[in-house]
């Protein structure tokens with residue numbers, strides 16, 4: 217991030233920020249200062265589809281940031297570990313989010329309540345030019361699904377998506393997220409896919425090619441939200457890091473954690489394999505943030521830069 221540039225931008229923003237009193241009582245004469253709006257900043261300045269956005273609020277003394285909203289989804293703020301008065305939130309922009317200008321809002325509690333104030337801001341989301349990939353899967357039953365397989369996939373999809381449709385749990389993650397396994401880069405995030413010549417879903421994670429049996433580490437501290445053997449994902453681990461962030465580890469040869477267990481950053485959750493629909497041993501790792509499919513590299517980059 218270019219700090220000089222961000223500084224200028226933040227200044228412009230604080231001058232144009234919309235400030236609305238939502239409380240019934242208006243501040244009495246002489247109390248004008250307590251109503252000053254806090255400064256809202258974010259990075260990257262114009263995020264792309266599939267990116268992680270860091271939004272922070274520099275609150276004035278005594279102000280606390282209660283909640284916020286963007287794209288009709290909640291923003292989960294927590295006090296910054298190293299910077300007094302700062303409140304941080306990470307927000308996921310889904311890979312298929314329509315580009316454009318979107319308004320968000322943040323609820324700020326003033327020290328001499330009961331005033332609750334709403335600060336609004338506007339963010340431009342740019343399109344990402346995801347590439348394409350074409351490959352062949354010889355086992356046709358994994359491409360043209362039987363009635364039984366379709367029913368199984370539907371059931372598994374519902375089980376998995378119930379994770380992020382539930383209310384976000386308490387924040388467990390801390391500091392930068394890690395790459396779970398060392399290896400060679402495989403399919404990148406967001407690729408539009410043709411399998412056996414037919415258009416299929418875009419790639420919603422990042423693949424790392426690594427030998428079978430190599431340990432796979434938890435990208436950050438979290439709770440094991442789900443483990444299982446799924447039709448496409450094979451043996452898979454889903455970690456809930458709190459504040460709406462989930463990481464996923466697919467195609468494992470072995471799972472080494474149990475549902476409900478809290479794992480620390482770097483703890484082994486399983487071993488690289490090629491279970492489910494995979495053409496060779498690799499780790500598919502995915503990230504959901506508030507349900508949005510985001511690039512794991514973006515989560516690592518954002519948390520390395522700002523936390």
Ligand SMILES: [Zn+2]
Nearest residue numbers: 421422423500
């Ligand atoms: Zn993959």
